[in-house]
Amino acid sequence: MKTYFRLLSFAKPIEKFAIPYIITTLLAVLFGVLNLTLLAPLFGVMMSDDKPKPIPTDTPVSNFNVMAKFQEFVDHSLAIYGPEKTLTYICIIIITSVLLSNIFKYFSQRTMEDLRVHTLLNLRKTVFNNVMNLHVGYFNNERKGDIISKVSSDVQVVQFTVTNTLQVVFKEPVTLIFYIIALLMISVKLTLFSLMVIPLSAFIISKIVKRLKQQAKESHESFAKMIGFLDEALGAIKIIKAFNATQRIKDKFHNENVFYSNLNRKMVRRQQLGSPVSEFLGVLMVAFIVWYGGSLTMSKQPNALSVGQFISYIAIFSQVMRPAKALTDAFSGIHSGIAAGERVLELIDTKPEMVNKPGAQALNGFNQALTFENVSFSYGTKEVLKNIHLNIPKGKTIALVGPSGGGKSTLMDLIPRFHDPKSGSIKIDGHDYRDLTIESIRAQMGTVNQESILFNDSIFNNIAFAKPDATEEEVITAAKIANAHEFILNTEQGYQTFVGDRGNRLSGGQRQRICIARAVLANPPIMLLDEATSALDTESEKLVQEALNNLMKNRTSIVIAHRLSTIQHADQIVVIDQGKVLETGSHQELMANDGLYKRLIDMQTFIN
Numbered sequence: 001m002k003t004y005f006r007l008l009s010f011a012k013p014i015e016k017f018a019i020p021y022i023i024t025t026l027l028a029v030l031f032g033v034l035n036l037t038l039l040a041p042l043f044g045v046m047m048s049d050d051k052p053k054p055i056p057t058d059t060p061v062s063n064f065n066v067m068a069k070f071q072e073f074v075d076h077s078l079a080i081y082g083p084e085k086t087l088t089y090i091c092i093i094i095i096t097s098v099l100l101s102n103i104f105k106y107f108s109q110r111t112m113e114d115l116r117v118h119t120l121l122n123l124r125k126t127v128f129n130n131v132m133n134l135h136v137g138y139f140n141n142e143r144k145g146d147i148i149s150k151v152s153s154d155v156q157v158v159q160f161t162v163t164n165t166l167q168v169v170f171k172e173p174v175t176l177i178f179y180i181i182a183l184l185m186i187s188v189k190l191t192l193f194s195l196m197v198i199p200l201s202a203f204i205i206s207k208i209v210k211r212l213k214q215q216a217k218e219s220h221e222s223f224a225k226m227i228g229f230l231d232e233a234l235g236a237i238k239i240i241k242a243f244n245a246t247q248r249i250k251d252k253f254h255n256e257n258v259f260y261s262n263l264n265r266k267m268v269r270r271q272q273l274g275s276p277v278s279e280f281l282g283v284l285m286v287a288f289i290v291w292y293g294g295s296l297t298m299s300k301q302p303n304a305l306s307v308g309q310f311i312s313y314i315a316i317f318s319q320v321m322r323p324a325k326a327l328t329d330a331f332s333g334i335h336s337g338i339a340a341g342e343r344v345l346e347l348i349d350t351k352p353e354m355v356n357k358p359g360a361q362a363l364n365g366f367n368q369a370l371t372f373e374n375v376s377f378s379y380g381t382k383e384v385l386k387n388i389h390l391n392i393p394k395g396k397t398i399a400l401v402g403p404s405g406g407g408k409s410t411l412m413d414l415i416p417r418f419h420d421p422k423s424g425s426i427k428i429d430g431h432d433y434r435d436l437t438i439e440s441i442r443a444q445m446g447t448v449n450q451e452s453i454l455f456n457d458s459i460f461n462n463i464a465f466a467k468p469d470a471t472e473e474e475v476i477t478a479a480k481i482a483n484a485h486e487f488i489l490n491t492e493q494g495y496q497t498f499v500g501d502r503g504n505r506l507s508g509g510q511r512q513r514i515c516i517a518r519a520v521l522a523n524p525p526i527m528l529l530d531e532a533t534s535a536l537d538t539e540s541e542k543l544v545q546e547a548l549n550n551l552m553k554n555r556t557s558i559v560i561a562h563r564l565s566t567i568q569h570a571d572q573i574v575v576i577d578q579g580k581v582l583e584t585g586s587h588q589e590l591m592a593n594d595g596l597y598k599r600l601i602d603m604q605t606f607i608n
Helices: 002-011 015-037 039-046 066-133 144-186 188-194 197-208 212-235 237-242 246-298 307-349 408-414 438-442 459-464 472-481 485-489 508-522 538-552 587-593 596-602
Strands: 369-379 382-393 397-401 423-428 445-448 526-530 556-560 572-577 580-585
Touching: 002 066, 002 144, 002 307, 015 066, 015 144, 015 307, 066 144, 066 307, 144 188, 144 212, 144 307, 188 246, 212 237, 212 246, 212 307, 237 246, 246 307, 369 408, 382 408, 382 556, 382 580, 397 408, 408 526, 408 556, 445 508, 459 472, 459 508, 472 485, 472 508, 472 538, 508 538, 526 538, 572 587, 572 596, 580 587, 580 596, 587 596
Parallel strands: 397 556, 397 572, 445 526, 526 556
Antiparallel strands: 369 382, 369 423, 572 580
16 A cells, blocks of 8 residues: 555645546435435335335434435325326426436546546656656666566556546445445345345455456566667567567567466456456345345335336346456456566665765866866776776866777767776866766767667757757858768758658768767767767768767867877877776877777778
């Protein structure tokens, strides 16, 4: 229940919906029960040989018995106006009661739907916001499909279960109580006899749904795996087809799909078993009531029920099983919601490792240098960087080179503070990173990665992503600097052309130049370039390299590259291997040292 009440907190302010829902539900139930209680006088008037009998005045509840008061009105009307007019009055009252019942039922359902949408909005917003706040390293250890499943499918299950259960927990017990009161007004003895079925039904249902929660959890996890398979397959469709692996991927997805389907089949069977069990018990009880109550009616004893009262009693009792059945169904369904809720709350409770410390200051600009002082970093127990000392003065271009896996990309990730070093410190203009806000540090930097990351939007919006309020003139100027303006004009709709999923409607060089234009528009003092030309052909590389040269003018640039053309004009080259800085200097100085840098050049690592 702790999980349920925590999930319910996402419905706040719940009183905005709860108060009108309670009022409209009470009125809908009240008039709904009244509709059935009016059957007794209705049948009493219609049967000339069996006039309706008032409930004995010595009954303890007589002063509060609505049925008795209404029966007095019917008897009075019969005596004065006769049966035909009395029947007309009763029909008018029944029509009015049914109309009011349905009006209040409509407003009750509408209020609950508003609550459901409100809860879903808050829950999905909270989950997505927390996902966006998580540190970059979190996504290296989690399956993207599992995260997508939690944000979409699990959240949907949670909101429906929470609001549906809330509705059932209030409406159905209230309905049940109203029906029982109506039954007691007709016959206390018969009602006490008939209600034995409810606890018996609840006990049997609890046994049936005992394992549903564990199965529901396994079902949600299996669905998340399928989403992961789908995401991977769509992202790697060319590789799958190139290696003739289509059938293997289909079999992999199918096997998980079969497991998920079988699990859901078992769950549904358990859930559906509750309905016929409770219905059978209800019918069994109705049969006993017909037998027992019919005997009392036919006995013609002084306090025996009239035929009209007995028919009304049977009609009301047949409705008692509906809220009782709804309660058992809700009890079955809540396990799936709680299992999904635990997965969603697990994601909400994941705390980002990168947070601003209390009192952190904003960095207003970059004026001097970026320095690494004895910086070490590790992923788990694997040490990636070891005692790095590095000074990056303003306005200089620093190239990071070395064998793959040496630690270049990790060092680059530390600069925009995607991670914090395990020991040592990083300072900008003498300020320790930990004393500054993360947002203000990243505001001083622009990034162009080896993988050109574009959004499924227009070219204009992809460039303007760095500056949402940019004018058309500013976007065009940035595109010209990035050597992208001409090819953009040649597309179908110019700057309003959509680039497709991950920019797949553009070539690699075109995507990269749009990314450079985005960085140009941001106009940051520090540029981070991670192998920005390594995946391009010669012609595209020339255009992109020219764009990068334009981008790096009058900026501090940190560059990772495997091509000599990208780094030979750097002010300083830093050679990194096995997490350590082995050499620093200009291209000529390092070639003269006859060290690792020269060996890499000789092996043509940079000019393949």
